Amino acid sequence: xxxxxxxxxxxxxxxxxxxxxxxxxxxxxxxxxxxxxxxxxxxxxxxxxxxxxxxxxxxxxxxxxxxxxxxxxxxxxxxxxxxxxxxxxxxxxxxxxxxxxxxxxxxxxxxxxxxxxxxxxxxxxxxxxxxxxxxxxxxxxxx
Amino acid sequence: xxxxxxxxxxxxxxxxxxxxxxxxxxxxxxxxxxxxxxxxxxxxxxxxxxxxxxxxxxxxxxxxxxxxxxxxxxxxxxxxxxxxxxxxxxxxxxxxxxxxxxxxxxxxxxxxxxxxxxxxxxxxxxxxxxxxxxxxxxxxxxx
Numbered sequence: 188x189x190x191x192x193x194x195x196x197x198x199x200x201x202x203x204x205x206x207x208x209x210x211x212x213x214x215x216x217x218x219x220x221x222x223x224x225x226x227x228x229x230x231x232x233x234x235x236x237x238x239x240x241x242x243x244x245x246x247x248x249x250x251x252x253x254x255x256x257x258x259x260x261x262x263x264x265x266x267x268x269x270x271x272x273x274x275x276x277x278x279x280x281x282x283x284x285x286x287x288x289x290x291x292x293x294x295x296x297x298x299x300x301x302x303x304x305x306x307x308x309x310x311x312x313x314x315x316x317x318x319x320x321x322x323x324x325x326x327x328x329x330x
Numbered sequence: 331x332x333x334x335x336x337x338x339x340x341x342x343x344x345x346x347x348x349x350x351x352x353x354x355x356x357x358x359x360x361x362x363x364x365x366x367x368x369x370x371x372x373x374x375x376x377x378x379x380x381x382x383x384x385x386x387x388x389x390x391x392x393x394x395x396x397x398x399x400x401x402x403x404x405x406x407x408x409x410x411x412x413x414x415x416x417x418x419x420x421x422x423x424x425x426x427x428x429x430x431x432x433x434x435x436x437x438x439x440x441x442x443x444x445x446x447x448x449x450x451x452x453x454x455x456x457x458x459x460x461x462x463x464x465x466x467x468x469x470x471x472x473x
Contacts, residue, residue: 228408228410228433230415231410231412231431231433233376233431233433233468234420235468251473265371267371267374267472268472268473269374269470269471269472269473270470270471270473271468271469271470272373272439272469272470272471273469274375274439274442274443274446274467274469275443276443276446276447277377277446277467277469280465280466280467281466281467281468281469282466282467282468283468283469285468287473288374288376288468288470290371290374290376290433296415296417299417300417300418300419303417303419303420304419322423323423323424323425324417324420324423324424324425325376325378325414325424325425325426325428325431326414326415326416326417326420326424326426327412327413327414327415327431328412328413328415329410329411329412329413330394330411330412330413330430
């Protein structure tokens with residue numbers, strides 16, 4: 188299935204959360220027909236935060252509240268905050284030492300950069316940077 | 331907005347790609363009304379692969395094809411393969427040394443574990459593990 192018809196297929200069969208942006212699908216063309224695989228992710232900004240004092244509930248709640256506040260920024264298409272999880276199969280290669288996984292989906296890199304310099308994002312960093320010991324960012328664009 | 335009404339809001343206003351599963355939203359309740367923020371992510375399995383020989387196009391293509399083949403596995407709700415990207419703002423804390431970012435969304439941990447032990451996934455590892463020097467897995471469940 189070519190890109191154009193794949194897109195058409197997706198537009199017909201699913202809602203497009205990220206309307207008009209590039210889409211990618213992990214699956215081969217046969218699997219595109221599997222409606223479980225509806226990938227509308229074009230640019231991924233995944234940030235991991237390690238709290239200085241991970242057992243301090245006040246610090247945890249404060250950073251979580253700050254992270255939730257970022258969702259107001261309009262360029263964000265999809266957002267998710269997660270806690271570490273470990274599966275037995277991947278245990279030897281899993282990093283579950285972080286406090287928060289923050290996954291943000293953007294339409295493209297330009298939108299991500301608008302988000303990053305938004306005053307709300309900058310204020311979030313100023314107000315909360317004393318709480319974390321480490322931050323790691325993984326950015327990627329669809330292949 | 332309580333969880334139940336937030337879910338109701340989302341069900342009314344957006345399609346649910348991950349129907350019937352937990353949803354999370356980064357945003358505060360005010361931002362929930364921002365239709366740009368439609369997060370339907372419940373369990374995230376994010377895997378980074380480092381090729382042994384990152385400049386070898388044959389190895390790159392072979393691993394990419396193998397990764398795409400995994401999309402056939404039915405438990406996958408959303409899937410994405412990305413290439414590293416660097417933004418100026420986060421550059422000091424960005425890891426862009428990997429070859430592939432593979433982001434898979436599952437309805438829950440049980441579905442992820444079914445995926446992991448699927449013979450197709452196990453065969454993918456056997457057939458491609460000679461190509462990578464490092465794999466790091468970050469699993470998380472919605473807060």
